[in-house]
Amino acid sequence: DAGITQSPRHKVTETGTPVTLRCHQTENHRYMYWYRQDPGHGLRLIHYSYGVKDTDKGEVSDGYSVSRSKTEDFLLTLESATSSQTSVYFCAISQAGELFFGEGSRLTVL
Amino acid sequence: GDSVTQMEGPVTLSEEAFLTINCTYTATGYPSLFWYVQYPGEGLQLLLKATKADDKGSNKGFEATYRKETTSFHLEKGSVQVSDSAVYFCALSDTGANNLFFGTGTRLTVIP
Numbered sequence A: 001d002a003g004i005t006q007s008p009r010h011k012v013t014e015t016g017t018p019v020t021l022r023c024h025q026t027e028n029h030r031y032m033y034w035y036r037q038d039p040g041h042g043l044r045l046i047h048y049s050y051g052v053k054d055t056d057k058g059e060v061s062d063g064y065s066v067s068r069s070k071t072e073d074f075l076l077t078l079e080s081a082t083s084s085q086t087s088v089y090f091c092a093i094s095q096a097g098e099l100f101f102g103e104g105s106r107l108t109v110l
Numbered sequence B: 001g002d003s004v005t006q007m008e009g010p011v012t013l014s015e016e017a018f019l020t021i022n023c024t025y026t027a028t029g030y031p032s033l034f035w036y037v038q039y040p041g042e043g044l045q046l047l048l049k050a051t052k053a054d055d056k057g058s059n060k061g062f063e064a065t066y067r068k069e070t071t072s073f074h075l076e077k078g079s080v081q082v083s084d085s086a087v088y089f090c091a092l093s094d095t096g097a098n099n100l101f102f103g104t105g106t107r108l109t110v111i112p
Helices: none
Strands: A004-007 A010-013 A019-025 A032-038 A042-051 A054-057 A065-070 A073-078 A087-095 A098-101 A105-109 B003-006 B011-014 B019-021 B023-026 B032-038 B044-050 B056-059 B062-065 B075-077 B086-093 B106-111
Touching (some): A010 A019, A019 A105, A032 A073, A054 A065, A073 A087, B023 B086, B044 B062
Parallel strands (some): B011 B106
Antiparallel strands (some): A032 A042, A032 A087, A042 A054, A087 A098, A087 A105, B032 B086, B044 B056, B056 B062, B086 B106
């Protein structure tokens, strides 16, 4: 157990509204990641962080922003949600060259 | 760029059947290779890994051998159980990279 908690676990929202997903870890890991999982695409990296206030874009970063003001929290924000952002979002941490994942946040944008 | 191509599913097998899920990769450096498993309603868990050519990763009766000559990392199990029903993802991490590249996943269903 890598001590990763995602919230909310489920959310339904409407197009154009802002949404923030939170990833919280308890073990001081430096690297944190946000992935989205979609049928036929597997997992794709949205953004990652390598320290407080240090973040970088991944493969599918358009429409998403992130923030990391504390080691333990990595926030993913959709400024104006679209239906194409309906997905399952996974947070992960890196430990000894391996990724450990949270349980996921299912977001539905109507 | 780096990528992983994984056998498409779904795969349905009877209990005790032999399992192979194919995975091939493209990488510019010397990647590490992984198999992750996702049980229903859960996040991904590392199943096994191999960090260099000819290494064999194994766990829970599953095995995969890192074949540089064929750029492959096929997952095998000699006798599957109903509890192995899950989605399996092949992934790679290239030299100096900070993240994993995943295949599209293969859903396995094992029937009694």
